Amino acid sequence: MENRNSNKNILIIDDEPPIRNLIAEFLKDNFACITADSAEEALKILRSSDINLVLTDINLGGMTGTEMIPHVHAASPDTVVMMISGEGSMEGAINAMRLGAFDYISKPLDLDHIEVAVERALEHHSLLVEKRKHETRLEELVKQRTEELIYLSYHDALTNLPNSILFEDRLSQAIAHANRFKQSLAMLYISIDRFDHVNDTLGHRLGSELMKKVADRLSRSVAEDLTIARFEGSEFALLIPQITGTEDIIAVANDIYSALEAPFVVDSKEIFLSFSVGISLYPDDATDGQKLLKNASAALAGAKEQGGNNYRFYRSGMNERALKRLILENSLRKAIEREEFEVHYQPKLNVKTDKIVGVEALVRWRNQDLGLVSPKDFIPLAEMTGLIIPLGEWVLRTACKQLRAWNNKGFSPGVMSVNLSARQFQRECLLEEIESIVAETGIDASKLELELTESYLMKDPQRSIATLHSLKKLGIKLSIDDFGTEYSSLSYLKRLPIDILKIDQSFVQDLTENPDDIELVQAITTLAHNLRLKVIAEGVENAEQLQFLKDIDCDEWQGYYFSRPVTSDVFESSFLRTAASTV
């Protein structure tokens, strides 16, 4: 039945085989013809093949040809239907045309007439297909344009950043989220100082170019999940969700300042810009978006009033903290060159023998203006700014040199332990650095211990385990500091090649009062011994605590009860030159 040369498909339906065969026979040379003897069978065929024209008798056994028309169009909208009407059923044919049939031919069949009618119907089909193509294209264009318009109404045309409408929308979503999960968020207004003046000098076109460059650096300086938007004029807004303290905000603000520090090149001119930032916090300063914006704006005005190039919190208390931190950070940057750091040493003792078996190196910072700053205040800051890398290396080298110096004088204070920070641990060149310090100072590697913390070991356990193994290969000892304060995973602990657990001082200090801590310290000690690890308790301040450690078979201890961390000179004269290594 099929004429392979033709690409037009015709479905012929008649319950009288002679008629449908006659038509098919007549058309087959030019078209692909399929036949069916009922409307039901025809619809089945329609659903599975691509039919251009349906030629159907009006009166069929079951569903009539007329009743079938809407079904044909539902299954295949562009398929043209043509009726074959019996003698004297003109009315039926006209009715069918009202229902969507395109034309009819009547019996007795005039073959020439059929050919002309079929050609016309197929032409109509081609027109329908064309029309649909246009309609679809038009729909696509409208959709695309609508999307463009939506994008434009939520973005700034110059910089492509979200605009204030989108920002405010994200702000209210973020507030709802923060409210549900009891979190805090910060809203920052960032403004280019004296941009009007810059714009006047450069002219409008170059001013816009500069603005684009600022927007570009700004959006690259903050994490991708933060919303940064352009507001009116020279103002930008930034939303920082899930903050845990002012430190988080200051860190972001500092990133922004460093990104904008370098000059901008416009029209081969170098332009230095300064920025002011106003900060408000949810829920501390306001609980709705509009008030947060207003408060950040007030803080920004405050920053500008002070001459610009600085940031201000809406609440004045925060400004003092921010300022303190800024001063601290600036001074910390200069502290290494100015040689303001010192290392102090605290002895570690064997619980049973009361002999000094080791010493922990603890860094100290002595600054002219700030006095003696506690590592608790500057180590996190040094971590954040990356200064911990040169500082940590300096401490390690100093401690190793000291050990070597004592050894040269014939003293053996035992194992020298040095704290290692997250950033140091994550460095690719950690191993080489340690290896070269050991070689350079000529100490026995087995007399060096590194104190690590779970918080960073757990971040990428696979990698940590590999690093620890390589450290062990150098022959050095490894301990876990502040044990018990993080989420310790016991199964994981078993896989770590470590030697010592240091029970955090918070547990030791509560020992004599808090029964929970007694059990915990006892459990940690038993567990560690099962894993063949040594246990050291830090922060021992009195005889009761020490007695308890003796009772539970703890191995070593360290604390003010024997000695605070002291300078190398004091350590040498008090503990190495005398035999005063007993309590």
Ligand code: C2E
């Ligand atoms: P840590 O490593 O757990 O050091 C023990 C801290 O407890 C030291 O505080 C020490 O002075 C203090 N301590 C010792 N015995 C007692 C005691 O009986 N009672 C009390 N209340 N405290 C005691 P410090 O020197 O202020 O150091 C604090 C933290 O700063 C250290 O905790 C360590 O995490 C970090 N740190 C210190 N020096 C360095 C360093 O060179 N590099 C790195 N990455 N971190 C360091």
Ligand code: MG
């Ligand atoms: Mg330590």
Ligand code: MG
């Ligand atoms: Mg500790």
